Amino acid sequence: MSRPRINLEATLFCGQSFAWTKIGAVYQAALRGRLVSFTQESLPSLLAKDGGVCEYFDCSFDYEGAEQHLASLDPYLARAIASFSGLRILCQDPWETTVSFILSQNNHITRIRSLYRRLSEAYGTPVGEGVYTFPRPEELDGVTEDQLRGLGVGFRAPYIIDAVAKSPILDAVHDLDDEGALSALMQIAGVGPKVGSCILLFAYQRRRIFPRDVWVKRIMGEHYRHHTCAFFAPHEGLAQQYLFHAYRSEHGRKG
DNA sequence: GGCCAGGAGGCCT
């Protein structure tokens, strides 16, 4: 069986993960506590021998089938998929994803990335030159609001502290249905419907979840006025990623 | 229910 090509550029920099850097042709991040690096060309051989990386890139899901189905629904989505084919929904760590999307509110991607990096450098564990793991809740235990504000997270500092305290919720989410899971996540300060939806889609493989940020609301208003997100069923989450990424690329947004 | 603060770095002109 041939392995479908993963579009790394779109997948790693579309705003679902803030962990990755690209130096030359090399993509690099701390993944599950260790340094992982590859190029577009070397990724297939890494996937073949590293189950962890394979799982991270959601390799057991039939993306070709999902893309075909979505592309058959309407020409606008078909064009987005044609432009960025191989965009995947990553299987990310719930804790990292929760803090990342708390940081994301009222913020642009470039700045989220720098805050993510600063938190990692300040409280994470080094795994390679200049690369650190994202700090676990235990590593952030006892951190103060002032310390976090010192890193530039601003009004999000108390949210992060609350997330540390309530991090056990993240284990319970695995056993809840989508609705119950969203309610549970929203018990964390700074987690509302949008942030909670992103956590469910990017860390818990809830493929039916359709996060609505301002961009997606614009897209739905401009192109899907007579539809709800159920139009994209059962691949709402993947459709959202293609629409979001294509629309923003088209409108020249980088951050 | 609606409006506005909060925060600072990257983006655009």
Add this chain to the structure above:
DNA sequence: AGGCCTCATGGC
């Protein structure tokens, strides 16, 4: 070089 944008959440 400097002003503007970000755009979810919580609190009033």
